[in-house]
Each structure stands twice: as C-alpha cells, then as structure tokens.
Amino acid sequence: METKITFKTVDEYLATLPEEVKVILDNLRKAIKEAAPEAQEVISYNMPGYKQNGMLVWFAAAKNHVGFYPTASPIIVFKEALKEFKTSKGAIQFPINEPIPIDLVREIVRYKVEENTSKLKRPKLPSDNK
Helix, strand or coil, X not given: CCCCCCCCCHHHHHHCCCHHHHHHHHXXXXXXXXXXXXXXXXXXXXXXXXXXXXXEEEEEECCCEEEEECCHXXXXXXXXXXXXCEEECCEEEEECCCCCCHHHHHHHHHHHHHHHHHHHHCCCCHHHHC
C-alpha cells in the first residue's frame, strides 16, 4: 500500500517535483505573491494555497498540466481570457509544455483579493447563515 505524503509547507511540496515542473510552479508562486503580497502561504487539500481574508487560490502539478484553482467566480469573470484553456467550475488547467499566462494569473489573484476584501465589508445577510 502506497503511503501518501502530507505536506506541511509549499517548499516541501515543490521539493517532490521534477526540476522542470518545480521551475514552472516557482514562477507561478512568485506571480501569486506579487499580486497578493499580504497573502499567507498555506497547504490546503495537500496543495499550495494562498489566503487573504479567506482562500484566494491553490495550485498543483499534474502529469500533463498545472492545475490552478481560483474558485468559481474568476472562471466566469475571466471566461474570455481563459477560452484557450481547459476549465471547470473552479479550476484552470495550464498545459505543462506551454508557458503559463503569468499576467492573467496576477489579474485573477488581484481579483480574488478584491472579492475577498469586499465580502468582509458587506453586511451579513440572513441568507449567509444557511
């Protein structure tokens, strides 16, 4: 039976990857930190993630792509910019053999920072407790 590794830090996660994939994810990590310098780096769902007033994004390496998980709203908001990538409700797949659109990643992260911040400012509605 295979023992699943549980990561405690993003560096630990990255250390398990082949060098060429590690370089790609390091660049993604830098872009996220540039777009959200106050975000806290975490491991969530055993993947690197970033929190600022709630979760912002996650990322992970897969066999043929890099998964970028900004939750559902950015997939809708950035639908046109994401049309060349495979997406689902809360995920974007960037092919491992193509450059990641770093400027778009930064835009999405900034959008999530703003979205999370605006949620803090709005009054709680009775429907929020359901």
